Amino acid sequence: MxxxxxxxxxxxxxxxxxxxxxxxxxxxxxxxxxxxxxxxxxxxxxxxxxxxxxxxxxxxxxxxxxxxxxxxxxxxxxxxxxxxxxxxxxxxxxxxxxxxxxxxxxxxxxxxxxxxxxxxxxxxxxxxxxxxxxxxxxxxxxxxxxxxxxxxxxxxxxxxxxxxxxxxxxxxxxxxxxxxxxxxxxxxxxxxxxxxxxxxxxxxxxxxxxxxxxxxxxxxxxxxLRELTEHTVEYRITTTGDLAAVKEAVERCGARIDNTVIILNGHNVAKVNELIDLLRGKGVLIESVVPHRFSLEEVFMETLGTAR
Amino acid sequence: MQFCALIVDSLRHALDRKLFWILVAITVLVTLMMLSIGFEGGKVSLFFGLVEAEVDSYDPLAASGKARLVGVVIYGLMDFFLGWVGITLVIIATAGLFPAMMESGVIDVVLSKPISRPVLFLYKYLASMVFVLIQAVLFVGFTFLVMGLRWGVWVPGYLLCIPLLVLLFSYVYCVSVLVAVLTRSTLAVILISLGAWVVFSGVRQAPAIFDTFPELQKHHVTHQVVRAVSWIPPKTADVTYLAAKWSNAGTSLDIIPASAMEDVSAAERGQLERSNQWEKEQLEISAFSSIGSSLLFEVFVVLLAMWKFTRMDF
The missing domain is CATH 3.40.50.300 (P-loop containing nucleotide triphosphate hydrolases)
Incomplete structure (x- = not known):
């Protein structure tokens, strides 16, 4: 043994x-x-x-x-x-x-x-x-x-x-x-x-x-580290212009709006592309799409919150 | 390798302590005092000849001259400097060795090394004896040389005081280690060890009280119980008698000569004779049974402390 x-x-x-x-x-x-x-x-x-x-x-x-x-x-x-x-x-x-x-x-x-x-x-x-x-x-x-x-x-x-x-x-x-x-x-x-x-x-x-x-x-x-932070990734789609017209549709996709930024939680490339199509279809100009992986500290704090 | 490392560490720890040097200073002082004593003809000179004294014919010194004085000196050194004063200082000086090793942050590193707890404990215990061994070698060595070179009296048996002193210390040190493991407090180690030493000496002397006072001997059962109990703890007091016996200083014990009893009352004479008898009995002590039973106690206490040490969380 x-x-x-x-x-x-x-x-x-x-x-x-x-x-x-x-x-x-x-x-x-x-x-x-x-x-x-x-x-x-x-x-x-x-x-x-x-x-x-x-x-x-x-x-x-x-x-x-x-x-x-x-x-x-x-x-x-x-x-x-x-x-x-x-x-x-x-x-x-x-x-x-x-x-x-x-x-x-x-x-x-x-x-x-x-x-x-x-x-x-x-x-x-x-x-x-x-x-x-x-x-x-x-x-x-x-x-x-x-x-x-x-x-x-x-x-x-x-x-x-x-x-x-x-x-x-x-x-x-x-x-x-x-x-x-x-x-x-x-x-x-x-x-x-x-x-x-x-x-x-x-x-x-x-x-x-x-x-x-x-x-x-x-x-x-x-x-x-990749395994721990993978599920906590979020995508930030920065746009120019008013998003009021697309607010409802964006939220239906599971994203939220913060001024000119649309935030989508989770590692879901298909959903990101769906959102991009939606925005482009409504004539919204996209400035950038940035995947944001959580830091270990953020994972740690999240884990702590969950465990407690 | 590990044993040597622990010995060297204990030695360095000891050298770092002021008490080590105080003990060395005492050794130097006693050596100088002995050096200042000289013999010329029938006279004894003190303080390098500043004071000279005729040897009184009634003085115990007169009975056998220098040999008698040497006996007194050896017995005195063992009983006082190597006994009460020396052991007290040594207990205080070594009290911190185990608690220091067991301090949080110190013990962590040591226990992470490939050394088992019982072995670490035993090595450290033995390494602590080095402190006393050094002091004993210095004290006995210097005083031995003074007696030989200055007084012309060589007493090889006196050198046996070195292992005897280490033995005496070990009798008390086992208690120190047990207290250290239980409390990790240096102060507790000092107080309880000194207390234990007093108790050991007291218990050993208890039967003498019965022997000295005949009225107490009527309580036969109590007398026997006291005698039996007196054999349990280490016989610290016996060490002095063994040292006196082995170094041929037995004649210097507190035995009152018959001539000194002529002018005392019959009752007092009886008491003095019983006291003499007790002192003489001490010279007949069996080293084997005294040391053997003391070591049994020591081994038991050390094993108890070791058992506790191996089960501790730090």
Missing amino acids: VRVTELTNLAVDLVDVHKTYRKTVQALRGVNVQVRRGEIFGLLGPNGAGKSTLVKIMMTVVRPDKLVGTILGRPLGNRKKLALIGYLPENHRFPPYLTGEELLDYYGALAKVPKAMRRRRAAELLEWVAMSKWAKTCVGEYSKGMMQRLGLVQALLNDPQLLVLDEPTDGLDPAGRRAVRELLLRLRSEGKTIFLNSHLLSELEMVCDRVSILVNGLVARQGT
Whole structure:
């Protein structure tokens, strides 16, 4: 059974995850999440949706009440597989008495990275995040942004197959955020799987292949960005002149009028053409026809509204 | 690799704490004080010769000269500096090690590494002992050298105080770890650990009260229950006696010489003799049963804490 799942294309395959805190707070109520190997997967949800709990369960920090599934083809908590995962928790705190270099060596050793490799990787990664000159400074003196960069480095030290990042751009300036995005895309091109938990929907939209929207401990929506936004597309037909004469006919087609703009909800090309024919038949001049796909944020807000 | 990493981390954590250096300062101070004491002929000089004293023939020192003084010193060091003062400071200094590891944001990263919770717990527990080991090596090592080089008395058995001190600390530290796992509070760890230490010492001394006062021995069942209960907790007090015995300092225990009892009343003499008997009995303590039963308690408490640790959400 385990061997079969190891051969599947899923890096993360969690089924029916339940977690209740102190017998009263239901954080997760049967979550199913599947992440394919080599993709960037985004986890979305409002505060209290259970995102961090799910991530912590994946990383064995929190114990699930019920769970069926695997990570990298093995049951959760498998030591060999944990050695192949990099993790950056949200609001992480590092021992302030360690220097950046010492901290990486410590976590590298805990991750069973051979000494020579962790030294080489630490130097390379610190260089990449422009932290080399701070390597021998105590972590206690680092700014939040520096801590975040160091956190990313420790997550990458073991050259992970699966990278789990909880709010990775938290505390980073725009240049730092861009660098993280570029890194994620580069890692994906190298075949790594990335599990991303972030509040910044615009950032997720830029890098994620698939996302899952978690609401009240349940997956409300899951799929590729195209799948999630497809049904929410709308067409905007901008016209010149008065539309009063065609108002009734337009509304019969399921569209609505906003000044000189006719808005048609949904992905229905035939209906758009029907409307164009109608307008042209009535002598209305069409300036433009623009399909407008909803942003992830709009999908998120819609999902939230529906779920609640 | 992981064990070494945790030891090095605990060491770095310890070196970062002021209390570590306060303990080192105490070691230096005691060493200097001992260095200031010298022997010349029948005289003892203090403060590098500033004060000189004749050895009184009634003084216990006179009985066996320097060896007797060394015994007093060893017993005093074990009982006071390595006992109350040392252990109290060490408990305070190490109280934060487990709560710090279990802080949210810190433990997340550690638990995501390929190390099982029981192994992590055990490694961390053992790594915490390094703090005490360093202090014990420094203190016992320096004072051992002073006694040998300055006084010309080499007592190899005194070096056994190093593992004994670590053992003594471990008796109390198991409670610290359990409290840390249950509360994650450094303050709670300090208060409860110190309290537990007092209780351990008190329970162990309880049978002595019965032995000292004959009227209490009439309550035979109670006496036996107290004796039995006194064997449950770690025998912290025994460690000092074992150290005294193994370092050949047994003669320096608080045993009142017969000559000193000549002028006291019969009732007082009886009490002093029973007290002497108790002290002598302590020297006959079986290391195997004392350490063995204490370690049993320690193992039980550590397993309990480990069980709780492995089932916790962070």
